[in-house]
Amino acid sequence: MSDSVSIALRFALYVDLMLLFGVALFGLYSLKGQERMSGAVLPFRSMLAGTAVLGALLSVASMLMMASAMSGESDFAALRPHIEMMVLETDVGLACVVRIVALVTAGLAVMLRAPGFSLWVVAFAGGLALSSLAWNGHGAMDEGSRRYWHFAVDILHLLAAGVWLGALVAFALMSKINALQTEARIRLLARAVNRFEVIGAVIVVLITVTGVVNYLFIVGPKLDEVFLSTYGILLFIKVVLFAGMLVLAALNRFHLGPFLERSLQDGQYTTAANALRRSVVVELVAAVVIIGLVAWLGTLSPEMGAL
Incomplete structure (x- = not known):
């Protein structure tokens, strides 16, 4: 994959996960009661569900791109063992799995009928997913x-x-x-x-x-x-x-x-x-x-x- 694709993917993940976390948290500290219901002030359900789904898709794409860069393979069948190795043996692979699980949790929480509790779960899961991006940064090179x-x-x-x-x-x-x-x-x-x-x-x-x-x-x-x-x-x-x-x-x-x-x-x-x-x-x-x-x-x- 070219550097431009890598940068674009990183950019999309940053924006997406920051929005998931930041918008959910905004609903908790700025709004109250029925104001937190989707559509009352902000379209929480569509925004948060959309960012959770997109974040999971981007995370899968990121994992495939990293496995391809590490192995030089482009065919999915050939990539599979490299993906398994990355998930099981590298911190960045584990961070990606944690991110996807957190995003699935956030996506499901959006559907809850209790808006306050739902936003708490989404904010926590979104914060966890956003934090996992640290393993894609310069800190991963330190010891x-x-x-x-x-x-x-x-x-x-x-x-x-x-x-x-x-x-x-x-x-x-x-x-x-x-x-x-x-x-x-x-x-x-x-x-x-x-x-x-x-x-x-x-x-x-x-x-x-x-x-x-x-x-x-x-x-x-x-x-x-x-x-x-x-x-x-x-x-x-x-x-x-x-x-x-x-x-x-x-x-x-x-x-x-x-x-x-x-x-x-x-x-x-x-x-x-x-x-x-x-x-x-x-x-x-x-x-x-x-x-x-x-x-x-x-x-x-x-x-x-x-x-």
Whole structure:
């Protein structure tokens, strides 16, 4: 398989599993009671079931691609013993199996009639599936205790990013024009933005700290040589985009969120809601580009492609 296919597959898995985990968790910390029912505020059933099924399919494709790359075989019959060996004898194969089992569990949990319990199960299973992607990263190349610390940092980074991406998608859906037909829906959006305040601050701290620690694990305490490589250039673009996301998040928190609340008092909330929606969409686009860069970076070494 070509590098581009590998990067595309990694990107799709990252986005899919982050959405599964992040959207389910959003339903737990931002919504309550009947609001958590699919269709009441967000289409939980179709979104979560769809991401669970797609995640399982992408995981199977990932396993086949890895087995093919390791063995040089392309025929499924010839690949079968290599797949069995990978599942039984490698950590990355076991992580892939755990991921698929977690996704099947999440898909079944979506069908439960108790929305709160269902979201808890999906969030846990989605978090487990997302965490398993750490075994596809640079941490798998470490040894000893350093390996486990690297995995722990990667997992925290993935989970924090998943919470952020899930919230952005939820806010984008909740702020659509056709979703804001009543004052009650506007108030619900304003409340959700307020509830995300503390969680958003924790996410920023986690992503920043784990990002720096992860850099030290992979590269070490050096800058000049790294930024002369393809890895360094992509990392620089990622950092710039992340800084832009922080600016937009601060804008949402300190200006657009309060603006939306104030607009509820005089009933002129259309302008505030539209401004919030545009900001969230731009932030969401930046997040998706960052995930694409992460998928690409995961296939590179800091020394590769030096200029």
